Amino acid sequence: MQTEEQLLPQTALDPVTPACHEETYEVVYHKPATLVDVPMHYCPGCAHSLVHKLIMEVVEDLDIAEKTIGVAPVGCSVFAYDYMNIDMQEAAHGRACAVATGIKRLMPDKYVFTYQGDGDLAAIGIAETLHAVNRGENFLIVFMNNAVYGMTSGQMAPTTLPGMHTTTSPDGRDVSYYGAPIKVAELLANLPGAVYVTRQAVNSANGVRRTKKALMNAFKYQQQYKGTCLVEIIGNCPSNWKMTPLEASRFIDEEMVKTFPLGDIKLPQADNLKTE
Amino acid sequence: MEDNSKKTAPVKERKVKGKVEIDIQKCKGCELCTAACKEQALTLSETINIKGYRYIIANNDACTGCVNCALVCPDAVITVYRTHPAKKPVDITPENIREQLHDIVSTSK
Amino acid sequence: MAEFKLMKGNEAMAEAAIQAGCDAYFGYPITPQSEVLEYLAREMPKYNRIVMQAESEVASINMVYGAAGAGFRTMTSSSSPGMSLMQEGISYMAGAELPCLLVNVNRAGPGLGTIQPGQGDYFQSVKGGGHGDYKLIVLAPASVQEMADFVFLGFDLADKYRNPVLMLSDGAIGQMMEKVQFPAYTRPLTDKSSWATTGKPTTRERNYITSLFIQPERMEEHNLKLEEKFKQIRENEVRFEEYNTADAAYLFVAYGLSARICMKAMDLLREKGTPVGLFRPITLFPYPYKRLQELAAQAKLMLTVELNSGQMVEDVRLGVNGKIPVEFYGRMGGMMPTPEEIVQHLENLIQYHHAN
Numbered sequence: 001m002q003t004e005e006q007l008l009p010q011t012a013l014d015p016v017t018p019a020c021h022e023e024t025y026e027v028v029y030h031k032p033a034t035l036v037d038v039p040m041h042y043c044p045g046c047a048h049s050l051v052h053k054l055i056m057e058v059v060e061d062l063d064i065a066e067k068t069i070g071v072a073p074v075g076c077s078v079f080a081y082d083y084m085n086i087d088m089q090e091a092a093h094g095r096a097c098a099v100a101t102g103i104k105r106l107m108p109d110k111y112v113f114t115y116q117g118d119g120d121l122a123a124i125g126i127a128e129t130l131h132a133v134n135r136g137e138n139f140l141i142v143f144m145n146n147a148v149y150g151m152t153s154g155q156m157a158p159t160t161l162p163g164m165h166t167t168t169s170p171d172g173r174d175v176s177y178y179g180a181p182i183k184v185a186e187l188l189a190n191l192p193g194a195v196y197v198t199r200q201a202v203n204s205a206n207g208v209r210r211t212k213k214a215l216m217n218a219f220k221y222q223q224q225y226k227g228t229c230l231v232e233i234i235g236n237c238p239s240n241w242k243m244t245p246l247e248a249s250r251f252i253d254e255e256m257v258k259t260f261p262l263g264d265i266k267l268p269q270a271d272n273l274k275t276e
Numbered sequence: 277m278e279d280n281s282k283k284t285a286p287v288k289e290r291k292v293k294g295k296v297e298i299d300i301q302k303c304k305g306c307e308l309c310t311a312a313c314k315e316q317a318l319t320l321s322e323t324i325n326i327k328g329y330r331y332i333i334a335n336n337d338a339c340t341g342c343v344n345c346a347l348v349c350p351d352a353v354i355t356v357y358r359t360h361p362a363k364k365p366v367d368i369t370p371e372n373i374r375e376q377l378h379d380i381v382s383t384s385k
Numbered sequence: 386m387a388e389f390k391l392m393k394g395n396e397a398m399a400e401a402a403i404q405a406g407c408d409a410y411f412g413y414p415i416t417p418q419s420e421v422l423e424y425l426a427r428e429m430p431k432y433n434r435i436v437m438q439a440e441s442e443v444a445s446i447n448m449v450y451g452a453a454g455a456g457f458r459t460m461t462s463s464s465s466p467g468m469s470l471m472q473e474g475i476s477y478m479a480g481a482e483l484p485c486l487l488v489n490v491n492r493a494g495p496g497l498g499t500i501q502p503g504q505g506d507y508f509q510s511v512k513g514g515g516h517g518d519y520k521l522i523v524l525a526p527a528s529v530q531e532m533a534d535f536v537f538l539g540f541d542l543a544d545k546y547r548n549p550v551l552m553l554s555d556g557a558i559g560q561m562m563e564k565v566q567f568p569a570y571t572r573p574l575t576d577k578s579s580w581a582t583t584g585k586p587t588t589r590e591r592n593y594i595t596s597l598f599i600q601p602e603r604m605e606e607h608n609l610k611l612e613e614k615f616k617q618i619r620e621n622e623v624r625f626e627e628y629n630t631a632d633a634a635y636l637f638v639a640y641g642l643s644a645r646i647c648m649k650a651m652d653l654l655r656e657k658g659t660p661v662g663l664f665r666p667i668t669l670f671p672y673p674y675k676r677l678q679e680l681a682a683q684a685k686l687m688l689t690v691e692l693n694s695g696q697m698v699e700d701v702r703l704g705v706n707g708k709i710p711v712e713f714y715g716r717m718g719g720m721m722p723t724p725e726e727i728v729q730h731l732e733n734l735i736q737y738h739h740a741n
Contacts, residue, residue, distance in 0.1 A: 025295060025357035029346040040351055044329065045306030049350035067584045069455070081593040087582035089454045090595035092477050095447035098439070102451025103582070105435045106409055110584055128447070131440040205312045205344035245306040
């Protein structure tokens with residue numbers, strides 16, 4: 001713990017040097033210390049790195065790094081443990097919610113979150129996800145939805161938009177053949193075990209602010225409420241959308257939000273409160 | 277969303293001054309920050325960094341320290357600084373300094 | 386001395402899990418081992434332990450992964466089709482070096498097969514099962530008592546080597562009732578703090594559980610580390626049992642339920658004056674190749690008996706290495722050979738090999 005004197009710039013304490021108050025810069029934003037100081041492997045502009053950063057900011061702001069365990073399954077974010085300076089488990093494709101169940105059931109006082117992509121959560125792992133939420137597993141699911149398989153380089157995901165071109169839907173997603181994109185947040189909000197469900201996007205500074213707030217709430221709710229929190233985050237995938245990051249940001253505003261409207265879908269109720 | 281990367285901003289007098297520091301070796305030049313910067317203070321370099329990316333350079337004279345660039349930076353390469361808004365003239369006394377310092381500490385938490 | 390109880394194999398195993406300090410059990414119902422989940426669902430909450438019926442075997446093995454990764458003593462059990470579903474998770478656990486106890490109450494297959502006992506999962510259990518280079522320590526009980534004993538042993542070996550341990554039982558031993566005695570057990574102290582994900586204090590580096598090594602150099606390094614561990618296991622953990630091998634000219638080689646049937650066949654043959662012995666591998670990995678090699682120097686013929694189309698016989702042949710004939714007799718589909726059937730078969734073989 002630093003004292004105020006230690007924090008004070010030396011010049012300010014010196015009575016003979018007049019301190020120019022306006023010119024004293026203070027840090028108003030810096031990389032969270034919980035984020036490992038290495039370059040991330042993600043493509044330029046990738047939302048994964050951004051959301052990693054947000055989660056670590058929240059963990060730092062809440063000062064819960066010692067009590068947080070993350071689970072990152074297969075997908076681009078499989079290397080999350082390289083960047084998040086907390087204890088983590090890498091899970092098999094789709095199985096993050098089962099792994100997190102194993103962790104949280106045995107350590108109910110810890111903060112547990114999964115970090116899953118759309119292929120992981122909504123395709124191969126939807127059974128584990130749905131049942132975990134139905135049981136009201138008391139952890140946070142961070143669901144990164146960028147409508148495409150990133151790691152395997154651009155195949156159709158369960159959340160690919162109708163008509164959207166991917167390497168496995170070269171003529172655009174044909175809804176009559178593959179069905180419509182799965183609206184994960186709405187689907188899971190139907191389950192009584194879900195206590196907080198929200199969908200945010202990180203393609204603007206305000207979107208980032210709202211997403212961080214949602215993550216902050218979700219971490220806090222883990223301690224306050226019984227049940228599962230789901231924060232769906234609409235992110236970009238510039239490399240596989242064949243766009244620049246800025247074009248990808250516009251695509252989210254113009255196309256993604258039509259299928260995946262932003263906002264809170266389910267908020268905790270008083271009867272969800274934990275009772276001691 | 278507007279692509280501000282090619283514009284430069286006129287420098288004007290402001291009450292709050294900001295500045296950014298960019299870890300250029302980790303910057304991937306995605307330019308998300310340039311669009312987030314209302315002051316058009318960020319542009320892409322002509323040279324490349326060690327990884328081969330053009331990186332972001334800042335015109336700190338135009339910076340207000342609004343933090344938008346750092347928020348949208350996926351790689352967390354931007355550190356933002358800001359001065360206090362100019363308040364009423366102050367006498368520099370140890371009590372005064374303590375009081376202001378307390379403000380700084382409590383707002384940065 | 387602890388009192389004897391009359392219990393089903395599956396229940397004895399479940400009770401042993403509680404006494405061995407199992408913190409959590411995750412499972413999915415499947416015949417012939419559903420009693421395990423039922424027993425634990427009733428008993429575990431009394432000890433404030435976690436028991437959960439998962440939505441599938443895929444989920445249960447991954448719950449085991451999570452709990453084991455957090456440093457807890459944890460297990461699951463299933464039967465053949467369910468074990469097939471778990472193979473992915475088992476491979477991940479072996480890759481990530483997570484200790485756990487798995488129990489397969491083997492039924493006959495392939496496919497949905499039947500609920501009757503079988504030993505058709507030998508290859509799956511011993512030769513890999515899931516993807517990649519790994520080994521499970523495989524224990525084969527032949528009695529209800531061993532189904533209990535091997536729970537304690539299995540958990541301890543899993544912790545000792547940071548590797549999943551599989552108890553390969555079968556539908557008959559799981560379902561039969563026999564007397565069983567639970568040993569006084571003291572759990573060895575195992576420090577898992579250097580790897581378990583319990584939340585990172587500021588005093589140590591972060592722990593992470595992974596089987597991912599994207600750089601080939603690091604992947605090979607990890608493979609070699611695992612191989613070194615399997616070598617240690619081969620050197621230190623071979624277990625088997627011998628009956629009447631000292632003067633045996635003919636040897637049955639069988640594990641689990643087959644060994645029990647061979648025991649009776651051996652007695653019948655001994656009554657007739659035929660010098661027959663029985664060799665029963667207890668660890669299927671590590672396999673007792675060396676002892677088989679020694680026995681091949683004194684015996685004239687070995688007959689492997691299994692409830693499958695001939696799986697372990699390949700390992701017997703590897704051990705014997707062509708020194709003497711190694712024959713096979715098996716039944717499948719949940720059918721069991723009678724001791725008389727086996728006696729007849731061995732007598733025919735002796736005659737055949739004598740004539741040639």
